[in-house]
Amino acid sequence: MTAVPHLQIKNLRAKIEEKEILKGLNLEIKGGEVHAIMGPNGTGKSTLASTLMGHPKYEVTDGEVLINGDDLLEMEVDERARAGLFLAMQYPSEISGVTNSDFLRSAINARRGEGNEISLMKFIREMDKKMNTLEMDDSFAHRYLNEGFSGGEKKRNEILQMMLLEPSICILDEIDSGLDIDALKIVANGVNEMRSADRGFLIITHYQRLLNYVKPDFVHVMMQGRIVKSGGPELAERLEAEGYDWIKEELGIEDETVNANV
Amino acid sequence: MAKKAPEIQDYQYGFHDKDVSVFRTKKGLTREIVEEISKIKDEPAWMLEFRLKALDIFNSMPMPKWGGDLDDLDFDSITYYVKPSEKQGRSWDEVPEEIKATFDKLGIPEAEQKFLAGVSAQYESEVVYHNMQEDLEKLGVLFCDMDSAVKLYPDIVKEYFATVIPPADNKFAALNSAVWSGGSFIYVPKGIKVETPLQAYFRINSENMGQFERTLIIADEDSFVHYVEGCTAPIYSTDSLHSAVVEIIIKERARCRYTTIQNWSNNVYNLVTKRAVAYADANMEWIDGNIGSKLTMKYPAVIMKGPRAKGTVLSIAVAGKGQHQDAGAKMIHLAPDCTSTIISKSISRDGGKVTYRGLAQFGRKSEGSKSNIKCDTLILDKLSTSDTIPYNEIMNDNITLEHEATVSKVSEDQLFYLRSRGLSEAEATEMIVMGFIEPFTKELPMEYAVEMNRLIKFEMEGSIG
Numbered sequence: 001m002t003a004v005p006h007l008q009i010k011n012l013r014a015k016i017e018e019k020e021i022l023k024g025l026n027l028e029i030k031g032g033e034v035h036a037i038m039g040p041n042g043t044g045k046s047t048l049a050s051t052l053m054g055h056p057k058y059e060v061t062d063g064e065v066l067i068n069g070d071d072l073l074e075m076e077v078d079e080r081a082r083a084g085l086f087l088a089m090q091y092p093s094e095i096s097g098v099t100n101s102d103f104l105r106s107a108i109n110a111r112r113g114e115g116n117e118i119s120l121m122k123f124i125r126e127m128d129k130k131m132n133t134l135e136m137d138d139s140f141a142h143r144y145l146n147e148g149f150s151g152g153e154k155k156r157n158e159i160l161q162m163m164l165l166e167p168s169i170c171i172l173d174e175i176d177s178g179l180d181i182d183a184l185k186i187v188a189n190g191v192n193e194m195r196s197a198d199r200g201f202l203i204i205t206h207y208q209r210l211l212n213y214v215k216p217d218f219v220h221v222m223m224q225g226r227i228v229k230s231g232g233p234e235l236a237e238r239l240e241a242e243g244y245d246w247i248k249e250e251l252g253i254e255d256e257t258v259n260a261n262v
Numbered sequence: 263m264a265k266k267a268p269e270i271q272d273y274q275y276g277f278h279d280k281d282v283s284v285f286r287t288k289k290g291l292t293r294e295i296v297e298e299i300s301k302i303k304d305e306p307a308w309m310l311e312f313r314l315k316a317l318d319i320f321n322s323m324p325m326p327k328w329g330g331d332l333d334d335l336d337f338d339s340i341t342y343y344v345k346p347s348e349k350q351g352r353s354w355d356e357v358p359e360e361i362k363a364t365f366d367k368l369g370i371p372e373a374e375q376k377f378l379a380g381v382s383a384q385y386e387s388e389v390v391y392h393n394m395q396e397d398l399e400k401l402g403v404l405f406c407d408m409d410s411a412v413k414l415y416p417d418i419v420k421e422y423f424a425t426v427i428p429p430a431d432n433k434f435a436a437l438n439s440a441v442w443s444g445g446s447f448i449y450v451p452k453g454i455k456v457e458t459p460l461q462a463y464f465r466i467n468s469e470n471m472g473q474f475e476r477t478l479i480i481a482d483e484d485s486f487v488h489y490v491e492g493c494t495a496p497i498y499s500t501d502s503l504h505s506a507v508v509e510i511i512i513k514e515r516a517r518c519r520y521t522t523i524q525n526w527s528n529n530v531y532n533l534v535t536k537r538a539v540a541y542a543d544a545n546m547e548w549i550d551g552n553i554g555s556k557l558t559m560k561y562p563a564v565i566m567k568g569p570r571a572k573g574t575v576l577s578i579a580v581a582g583k584g585q586h587q588d589a590g591a592k593m594i595h596l597a598p599d600c601t602s603t604i605i606s607k608s609i610s611r612d613g614g615k616v617t618y619r620g621l622a623q624f625g626r627k628s629e630g631s632k633s634n635i636k637c638d639t640l641i642l643d644k645l646s647t648s649d650t651i652p653y654n655e656i657m658n659d660n661i662t663l664e665h666e667a668t669v670s671k672v673s674e675d676q677l678f679y680l681r682s683r684g685l686s687e688a689e690a691t692e693m694i695v696m697g698f699i700e701p702f703t704k705e706l707p708m709e710y711a712v713e714m715n716r717l718i719k720f721e722m723e724g725s726i727g
Contacts, residue, residue: 053678053682054678056678076681076686076687077678077682078681078684078687078690080682081681081683086682087682089679093673093676093678095680096697096698096700097699097701098694098700103680103693106685106689106693107680107685110683110684110685111684145697161683165683165684
C-alpha cells in the first residue's frame with residue numbers, strides 16, 4: 001500500500017430489518033487524518049461503524065463506499081479487513097478456548113497471506129512490545145479471547161489488535177466507554193502512537209473526553225442518521241461546554257434520533 | 263491454528279494400498295468360521311470354547327433398539343477374519359513393504375522415534391508390527407498383541423479376560439467375544455509407573471471387513487500407565503463394522519489413562535464396549551474422541567468398586583452429514599466417597615446428529631460419592647441436531663450429582679468479530695470449533711493434538727455453505 005489511504009462514503013443509506021438508520025451519509029477520510037463523529041444516543045453512529053465493517057445485520061440500501069478506490073460494499077467482511085479496514089468494537093465477542101495470542105497470530109497471518117506468515121519469535125516480540133505500551137499484563141496473551149475480560153480490558157485488547165494488524169483505516173466505536181481516566185490515557189496513547197500519514201482514523205464517541213488526549217483534525221456531529229455539522233477541534237470543545245441543543249436549534253431539529261420522520 | 267491452508271488436499275486417510283492379505287474367511291458368521299479363526303490362531307481349547315459359547319449368546323440376543331439405527335447392518339455381508347501376512351513381523355525389517363508404505367503415510371515410524379516407548383500397530387485384523395523397548399521389559403511391563411498374550415501369558419489372561427465385560431453384556435460384546443482378533447494386552451506390575459504413553463494404531467483396510475479387536479489392560483497396585491490408540495480409516499463404499507471390547511482393571515491406588523481418537527470413514531458402524539473397574543483409590547481416565555463413522559455407539563464406563571475410586575470421561579463427538587454419534591459415559595459408584603467427572607463436547611454439522619447418553623449410578627454403599635457431569639453441544643447449522651439423554655439411578659441419599667448441559671450455536675456476532683480481523687468464514691468457524699473442544703485437545707499428547715486439529719480442520723472443510 002503505497003498510496004495514501006482513502007475512505008470515501010457517499011450518500012450511504014442502511015437499514016436494520018425494515019428500519020432505515022443511515023439516511024444519506026457523506027464522509028471522506030484520508031491517511032494522516034483523525035476524524036471524530038460525535039452525537040447523542042440513537043443517531044446512528046454505531047450503525048455506521050458496523051455497516052462499514054459489513055455486519056450481516058445491516059443492509060445497505062443506497063450509496064457507495066470506496067476504500068482506496070475499490071468498492072468496499074462488494075467485499076466480504078474479511079476482505080474488508082484485508083483491504084486495510086479495522087473496527088475496534090464497542091462490544092467485542094468472547095471466544096472460549098482460543099488464546100489471545102493464537103487468535104492474534106492467526107489474524108496477522110490472515111492479513112499477511114500464505115507464504116508470508118510472521119515468525120513465532122517476531123510475533124512474540126511485537127506482541128510483548130505493544131502489550132507494554134498498553135500496560136497489559138503478560139497473562140493476557142494466554143487468556144481466552146475476551147473471556148472474562150472486564151470492559152476496560154476488552155477495549156485495551158481491541159487497541160492491541162489494531163496495533164498488531166496495522167490497518168490503514170481505523171474505526172474506533174466508543175472505545176472510551178467504560179474506561180477510567182488512567183485506562184483512557186493508555187488507550188489514547190496507543191492510538192497516538194499509531195497516527196501517521198499512512199493511516200486514517202474515525203473515532204466515534206459520545207464524549208469530548210477522549211478527544212482531549214487524541215486531538216482530532218475534523219469533528220462531525222451526527223443526527224438523524226446523517227452528518228449535520230462539521231468543523232475542527234473547536235466544535236468538540238463547544239459541544240462539551242454547551243451540549244447539542246444549540247445545533248438542534250440552529251438546524252431546526254426537534255428529535256435528533258433516527259426515529260425522527262425526515 | 264487457522265493460519266495456513268490445510269496441508270491435506272484429499273482425504274488424507276482415504277488411501278488404501280493393494281490388499282496383501284494372505285487369508286480371509288468367507289463372508290458371514292457361522293460356527294465353522296469361529297472354529298477356523300481359532301484354528302488359524304492355534305489357540306488353546308479354552309479360548310475356542312469361550313468363542314463358541316459367545317457365538318451362541320450373540321445369536322440368541324436381539325438387536326439393541328434403544329440407541330442408533332442398526333437396521334442396515336447386515337451380519338452376513340461381513341468378513342470376520344482377515345490375516346494380513348504369514349507371520350508377525352518381529353522387527354521393522356520384516357514388515358512387508360506395502361504395509362510399511364501405509365504406516366509411513368500414518369507417520370508411525372517417526373512417532374516411535376520421537377518418544378514412544380512401544381508401538382503395536384494393527385493392520386487389518388492382526389498386529390503385524392510390534393516393538394517394545396528394552397527398558398519396558400526390564401520393568402516387567404508386559405505389552406503385546408492380544409493373540410500373543412493368550413499363548414505367552416495364559417494365566418494372567420485367563421484370570422482377567424472377559425471379567426469386566428462378559429460376552430452376555432450386550433450383543434456386540436458377544437460378537438467380539440466370538441470373533442475377536444488383535445488388540446493390545448498390557449500388564450503393569452505393582453508400583454511401576456510407565457512414564458511414556460504406550461501406543462497402537464488401528465485401521466480398517468479391507469472392504470467389508472470387520473475389525474474386532476480386544477484389549478485388556480491390568481494396572482496392578484500403585485502403578486500408572488497411559489495407553490494411546492489412534493485410528494484412521496480409508497473410505498469405502500460398502501458398510502463396515504468395527505466392534506471392539508476394551509477391559510481395564512485398575513488395582514488399589516493405581517492410575518490408568520486411555521486415550522482414543524477415532525476417525526472412521528463414514529460407512530463404518532462403530533459399536534464399542536469399553537469398561538474399567540477401579541478398586542480403592544484407583545483412578546481411571548477415558549479420553550475419547552469420536553470423529554466420522556456412520557453410527558458410533560460408545561459409552562466408556564468406570565465401575566468404582568473400592569472407596570475413593572475416581573473415574574473421568576472426557577469425550578468429544580463430531581457428526582457430519584449422514585452420521586450419528588450416540589456417545590456418552592457410564593459412572594457406576596459402588597463404594598463410599600467415589601468421585602466421577604464426565605465432560606462431553608459434541609459438534610453436529612451438515613445434518614449430523616449427536617446424542618449424549620449417559621448413566622450416573624449410585625449403589626447402596628456409595629455414601630459420600632460425587633459426580634459432576636457437563637455436556638456441551640455446538641450446532642453449526644440448521645440441518646443438524648443434538649439430544650441429551652441422562653439416566654440417573656440413585657440408591658443412596660447421601661451423594662452429590664451435578665449435571666449441566668448447554669447447547670450453543672456459532673453466533674453471528676462471533677463470526678463477524680473474527681472475520682473483521684481478516685479470517686475467512688471457514689477459518690473463523692474452525693477457530694470457534696477448536697476453542698470449543700480445547701478442554702479435550704489440551705489433554706492429548708502433543709502429536710495427537712496436532713493430528714486432532716488436522717482431522718477437525720478436515721471435517722470442517724466444506725461444512726461452510
